[in-house]
Amino acid sequence: MTLGTLLVPVDFSLLRELSIGEWVAGETVETEAGLVTTETLVYAGRTIAKRESEPQGEAALAVIANAITSGQLFPGLAQELSTRMVHWKLYLELGLGQQKSSETEELSLWLQSRLDELGVESFDDLELIDTKDFAFEGIPEWEYADFAAKYPLVIQLSGLTLTVEYFGKGKLVEVSHHSGSRKDDPKRKELPAWSGWRVKYRKASRVLDLR
Secondary structure (H helix, E strand, O other), X not given: OOHHHHOOOOOHHHHHHOOOOEEEEEEEEEEOOEEEEEEEEEEOOEEEEEEEEOOOHHHHHHHHHHHHHOOOOOOOHHHHHHHHHHHHHHHHHOOOOOOOOOOOOOHHHHHHHHHHHOOOXXXXXXXXXXXXXXXXXXXXXXXXXXXXXXXXXXXXXXXXXXXXXXXXXXXXXXXXXXXXXXXXXXXXXHOOOOOOOEEEEEEOOEEEEEO
């Protein structure tokens, strides 16, 4: 082998055929044929080739989980799960469950784990499951409705929509302005009883104690 031989240009297609380099997953986009992931073959810091394929395996689970989270798949499911997860965290903070930790898994990661448990490996497998397969095992079903009613996450008043965040360990409720044409601040008597809790109202940078 001579120096001249070493300097002979190599066709990138040959490197691809020899499986030299590493395929790196890129952006996943929705096309008329469905969701596809663009992958690039990278060698020595250079892009040798590109290809498009249907997400498979872990890549598919991540894409499917994101599609559920954004509402593209199973509309409404992500909101339902998020609500139940928030309530479960509060339930634990109030010492109502046997589990000690109140840390809950991120929704996207929880969905990926659940999809894996269901044996989903590609989008084709979604035909075999439905929303009932994504039941979140948190607050027992027989007491969930009462708990959710006692600790709502959204409150609708006349001309005013409020979001609610609970800090169970400090027994603090923070009610925040979300939308609406009403100019007046909400009155404490318009809100749930929340006996034993301190209640604050936030609108932009302004924070008030509601008594």
